[in-house]
Amino acid sequence: MIPALQPGDSIAIIATARKITFPEIELAIRTFESWGLKVVLGQTIGASYNYFAGDDALRLQDLQQMLDNENIKAIVCARGGYGTTRIIEQVDFTQFKRHPKWLVGFSDVTALHSHIHTLGIESVHAIMPLLFPKEGTADAIETLRKVLFGEELTYTIAPHELNRTGTGQGQLIGGNLSMLGTLTGTRSDSSTAGKILFLEDLDEYLYHIDRMMVHLDRSDKLAQLSGLIIGDMSDMKDPALPFGKTAYEIILEHTGKYNYPVCYGFPVGHEPLNLALVCGRDAKLEVSEQGAVLKYV
Template sequence: MIPALCPGDKIAILSTARKITEPEIAVAIQAFENWGLKVVLGQTIGASYNQFAGNDALRLQDLQQMLDDESIKAIVCARGGYGTTRIIDQVDFTSFKKCPKWLVGFSDVTALHSQIHTLGLPSIHAIMPVLFHKEGTSESIETLRRALFGEELVYRAAAHPFNRTGTGSGLLVGGNLSMLHTLTGTRSDISTEGKILFLEDLDEYLYHIDRMMVHLDRSGKLANLAGLVIGDMSDMNDNAIPFGKTAYEIILEHTGKYNYPVCYGFPVGHEPLNLALVCGRAAKLEVSEAEIKLSYC
């Protein structure tokens, strides 16, 4: 178990991927301080190496320092983009396993969620500081606070015509579809058997979605799930000759042969409403004709 945060705890903000400046996360810093937390900024905040928050060595050093510092009770990734997989194999998780802490983020940070899951520890898939100033994010921010401070998380969402009803229980895993696809066969690859898998993505071509879903199915990651949660598939692209299906229709096609509960339109992903999900924690998915309910056991 990872202890819930308490007022007075120190948290770190850093970037393992794209560059970002302190003014861009000022709203998040203020929010964390309003929660009674002490914010420590990593060396990657304000650092720049092409599109990255510093070169690989700096981003690795920053993450390693915060993982090893026992006074830091949570690490919040400032933004996604690309870059986490460039350093993840060099990270030493020895101290982290002895004294685990919350790690927060989504999108490219899916790589860290998956790596941490292979260690048998939970992490928090949630809104990141770069987005705190955006309109419509207040509920997302509040769910992150509740997750960090150990408060109850029970989510309900509207039914969708593609939903497959039923109830399933298992560890909740997942994140960005493109990242999960990229991690296949690496040390960060996760087993999905008997688990509730959630997926979201952004700015992908529809045929890419199809290709990745085919790969997940061929690699056995869709066959023995306890449940499947499909979040936002935002800003999808198509070719001049249309693929002919939406992202949800593609996913429906590749999961239709299975019997576990599936829900679509769950508010997780690259939209203002991005509910905090605790990866690696036992959860229960209930999909009825009336609604979707996701809770923790």
């Protein structure tokens, strides 16, 4: 178990993927400081190499230094985009395994969550500094604070017409659907058997969602789950020739043959209400006609 943060602790903000400027994360810095934390900025904040927050060497160095620095109690990724998988193979997690710390982010940061899960260490899928100024994010930010400071969290979700009722228990894993597909067969991949999987995605063609769900199923990622949580499928696209199903209907098609509970409409993903989830922690998912409850056990 990673120690809960305490007032006075130092946390780092870095960018492992797309570039970002200091003004874009200024509100997040002030928010973290209001929680009593000291914020250390990585060299990648404000750095630029074409699309990226510095070249691969700089982003790798930034992440490695923060992982190895025992005075840093949490690492918060400033934003997603693309680029984390370009450096993850070169990261040395030796010191991190000896002295685990929270790593926070989502979207492209799914690569780090998945890799850290293979080490048996928890991490936090949650809102990132770039999005703090966005309207409607206050509740998402508060759930991040509660997770980091070790407060109890139970989520009660409204019923959805596609839900499948039941109860499942296991480690909570997942993140961005596109990233999880990209990680299949790599050293950042792990078994989903007996676990509760959560999925979200953004800005994908519907036929891409179908292709990725087929891939997950053929990779034996769906058959042995204890439960499935479907979050936001935001800004889905359709070509001129319509695919004919929504993202949720596509997912239902590929998981309908299984018996575990499924919760649709869970607020996780690329929307303002992106509830913080602890990847790798044992959880229970209860889905009934009244809705769904996710709690840690």
